[in-house]
Amino acid sequence: MFKKLKAIAFVAACLLAGSAGAQEELKIGGIGPLSGGGTAWGIALQRGMQMAIDEVQAAGGLKIGGKTYAPKLVMFDDQYTSAGGRLAAERLVNVEKAKFIIGPIGSPSVLSAVAVTSPANVLLLSNGFSSAILKNDAGSPYNFRVMDSTTEFAPAMIKWYRAAHPETKKVALIAPNDAVGQSVVPMLEAYYKENGFTVWKELYDRGTKEFTPLLTRMMAQNVDLLDLNSNAPGESALLVKQARQAGFKPPIWQVGGPSVDEVIDIAGPLAEGFTSLNVFDFSQPEAQKFLKTYKDKYGNSVLNAQTPVWYNATRIMFEAMRRAGTTDVTKVRDTLEKMDGYDAGLFGPVKWGGMGDYGVRHQLLLKFWIVEVKNGKQVTRAVVLPEQR
Known part of the structure; x- marks a missing residue:
């Protein structure tokens, strides 16, 4: 019996060792x-x-x-x-x-x-x-x-644009009519106005593929900058492509994203000059x-x-x-x-931030890049630190 118990103990030990x-x-x-x-x-x-x-x-x-x-x-x-x-x-x-x-x-x-x-x-x-x-x-x-988020990067981006393009006066905001657009557009409108811009805005139904009627209304407002803000990559690319096809000449940029690669991929040569933030520099x-x-x-x-x-x-x-x-x-x-x-x-x-804005330090703060499309490639215009509160 003793030998049998020893044998059982030995087998159990082996099994435990194997499972360790x-x-x-x-x-x-x-x-x-x-x-x-x-x-x-x-x-x-x-x-x-x-x-x-x-x-x-x-x-x-x-x-x-x-x-x-x-x-x-x-x-x-x-x-x-x-x-x-x-x-x-x-x-x-x-x-x-x-x-x-x-x-x-x-x-x-x-x-x-x-x-x-x-x-x-x-x-x-x-x-x-x-x-x-x-x-x-x-x-x-x-x-x-x-x-x-917009709270962190938008103030720094808009200040940069004002300094780089002081001739710009009126900006258009086109955004989806959902929780994204409804929360982001009021913030952006306030930031733009703080920096001396006037703002025209319109919301569209998420999933829209044909933006020409909306873009035609925008062009009638004589805006000299289009901000694609919180649009998803596919919709951002369509807006850039269709705006240029409709004859819109002023700059297009995006205080949101990142969508640069998708805009280049879908809009092709029409993406030339598109400016946005990017959240990483692969170089x-x-x-x-x-x-x-x-x-x-x-x-x-x-x-x-x-x-x-x-x-x-x-x-x-x-x-x-x-x-x-x-x-x-x-x-x-x-x-x-x-x-x-x-x-x-x-x-x-x-680096965690957010206590001032949200009452909790659960906002990861990451530096970001402002980039412009030139000859189908992204060219870095500035490296920016987010607002820290």
């Missing part, structure tokens, strides 16, 4: 538009996350508090809609039991997702421009914004390894500048888990709030 190196699956939810006008952004989110996950897997897994986890991306298409954002969040929280989610992109989808994730104490790293994403009744306890030396990894995995497909942003956000979240030493969501959140100074490799040290 086993990895426990860790679901990481992803929400983004994989169809519709924001598709380029959704693909950027999905691929940026997957690249960060691939990196962890290649290193032998995510080591947290003595355990090793295998992160797995569970991605849902929100179709760039409010209903889609809520449905995706409900599936991730209630069916997949995911406690960590990256995305969505766009205020309608984010606001709907937050209504699901915050009561469930699920960590959400999102990007939409509405101030209500962070300044809400819940105090934004589990929701962080990982990209500058930086530190970007070359990222570029090679992307091309090895995804070929020569259009690389949206949000891709490294979501890669960066995923890496920051993984580092918060490592530092917390647990996958307990509240402890990871508390650690994430104290991550200032951590350098994930592409954007420099983490």
Whole structure:
């Protein structure tokens, strides 16, 4: 009997030793538009996350508090809609039991997702421009914004444009008639007026493909600048193309985005002179390894500048888990709030802001680039730091 017990104990020890190196699956939810006008952004989110996950897997897994986890991306298409954002969040929280989610992109989808994730104490790293994403009744306890919003970048961009083009007097704002346009346009109108511009504005139904009637009305107003502000990449590109085809000659730019690559791809030569912000400079030396990894995995497909942003956000979240030493969501959140100074490799040290604007330091502050299309390529005009409050 004693020998039999020893044999059983030996087998059990072997099994335990074998399982010590086993990895426990860790679901990481992803929400983004994989169809519709924001598709380029959704693909950027999905691929940026997957690249960060691939990196962890290649290193032998995510080591947290003595355990090793295998992160797995569970991605849902929100179709760039409010209903889609809520449905995706409900599936991730209630069916997949995911406690960590990256995305969505766009205020309608984010606001709907937050209504699901915050009561469930699920960590959400999102990007939409509405101030209500962070300044809400819940105090934004589990929701962080990982990209500058209109509140951060617009004042600096408009001041730059006024200084660079003092002859410009009247600007047109064309935006979607949804939570995005309704929140962004009033802010932009105020910023433009503060800098001496007059403003003409009109909202359109999301999903519109034919903008010529709207553009004709705009041209009758004798504006000398068109701002595409918060339009999704597909709609921005159509507006640029159709405006130029309709004979609109003044400058077109976008205090929002990024959509530059898609505008070049769709509008072709008509994109010449288009100016916008971009959230990443792929010519930086530190970007070359990222570029090679992307091309090895995804070929020569259009690389949206949000891709490294979501890669960066995923890496920051993984580092918060490592530092917390647990996958307990509240402890990871508390650690994430104290991550200032951590350098994930592409954007420099983490800096959280937002207390003055939103009452919570959950706004990641990233430098950005103002670029202009010249001969089908992006040329950097300025490197700008966001407003910090």
